[in-house]
Amino acid sequence: MSTIHWTEGSVRRSARWHSENGTPLPRRTVVVDDRTRADDAYHHACAGTALLWRGDFHNARHLLQAMGRRIDRTPPTPGTSPAETYRLHRRDSGHRARVLGRLLVLLDDDYGLALRRAPDVRRACLEAYGPPKGPMAVSLRELLGVTGAHQWRLKGVEVPALGARVHPHYGVFAPVRGEYVDLVAEAPLPPAVRCAPAGATAFDLGTGTGVLAAVLARRGIGRVVATDISPRALVCAEENVRRLALTGRVQVWGPGLYPEGRADLVVCNPPWIPARPTGPVEQGVFDPDGAMLHGFLAGLAARLRPGGEGWLVLSDLAELLGLRTRAHLLDAVRAAHLRVVDRIDTRPRHRRSRDTTDPLHAARRAETTSLWRLTTAA
Structure with a gap:
């Protein structure tokens, strides 16, 4: 001490x-x-x-x-x-x-x-x-x-995709950037999930407040397992699951990345910048050496059920800043025996993308957030 x-x-x-x-x-x-x-x-x-x-x-x-x-x-x-x-x-x-x-x-x-x-x-x-x-x-x-x-934590953050508020805790990334939530709320579900959503299982890796797990449950998926390595995030997600009356549909598990078993859909929104955070709040933005990104990709093929998909939600800000290349990302996808089915893009709506005094304004203005639909390679 x-x-x-x-x-x-x-x-x-x-x-x-x-x-x-x-x-x-x-x-x-x-x-x-x-x-x-x-x-x-x-x-x-x-x-x-x-x-x-x-x-x-x-x-x-x-x-x-x-x-x-x-x-x-x-x-x-x-x-x-x-x-x-x-x-x-x-x-x-x-x-x-x-x-x-x-x-x-x-x-x-x-x-x-x-x-x-x-x-x-x-x-x-x-x-x-x-x-x-x-x-x-x-x-x-x-x-x-x-x-x-x-x-x-008292007032919560309004999430239009849920029609409800999510209450972040200290040290847990708050869902103030709605574009990544909207991508998960609107992307087409894998065919096996669409046919029988109540019998499907989804994993939400790095759940944070639990917002994406809640979105998946509200889309009709019968069982969602939300994971995180942060004890603070696990407590926060549990509380939000209770507030949203989803306790019977969403299970919070951890600390860890992948739970046991396989899923029809695995969603991961890892920190976007491959650099070291300086505190707990930055852990939602900075991922040293892209460890979580590579952990998600490396483990995905073994955790997908036949016909399942992995959804990687990722900004290209690191690419625009010269911290990672698109080729590096695609090489990692191929090395994990995965292939890209589709990519859905959206542009940022957050305040910092319009702040011309920000030294990183040029990159933030050009930023694109993508939902990469991945499946196992043939």
Whole structure:
């Protein structure tokens, strides 16, 4: 267990250190409050010093924003290629996360936040972190993410394909990009499934919130097994299955990728970028070396029933950024003794595809999300 130490009023104090993205324990921590100037806080944070906030909560948020503006004074470095632009963007994003992550707050032994005008964050922290284990220091940036996720969990995300809301948990990718859900909701089912959907079985690999498993069940498939490697995702999917009254049709299984047995339809929407995530929220976007993608392809032929299909839902953003080629993907399909039956494409509708200030805007604007219908090679 990592412990952070600081001096306050000539008294040496300590608390547990927690960072969801694995940020190392700060070497030095100083106490700051409402009198601290943004320039001073920024320079301390850039030098690697953690700043433990002891003033007004809203002023802490203002300070965090002011530090962010100072980072933004340095324009993004243009790359000579899409891959170089992406690398520099990740570098700059990492620097921003490190600097802003050095503004800390102290949570009490019940997750209370003893700051003036502070909200009650205890329920949000309990959902994200589990039972408290004593006072804990976290970055304000992370805490704001935790409280934001709590609001999403309460309100849910509207999914038109379901005509209902799905409630994401902290650290579980939220279905805010509706195009991939619509692809699964509208793609033609394999002939064997269309003929007798109530007797068919589908696997939803990497289910996250369980949204695709729910879509498959609503399309009439009698048995859906939803899997994930993340314990948080498994709990989240179970809760959403209950909310949607699909407990008898959808089984949540894990942690793991493939469950036992075979299926008439196997759906996988792996993370789209073959790079390392920096925290649990990024695990829905970043897949180191494409491990989940290749795991899905390698195991698919052995898990399909005769006449069954595998549906790979994948963006070509990695290709547009020069991180993977189309030939690499098709070679992996062939190496797994699979063939492409069809490909259904859709264009992005999310806000970031229209954000011209995004360094990756050119790639996001040209992005295509595809549902690849795969079956075993003859």
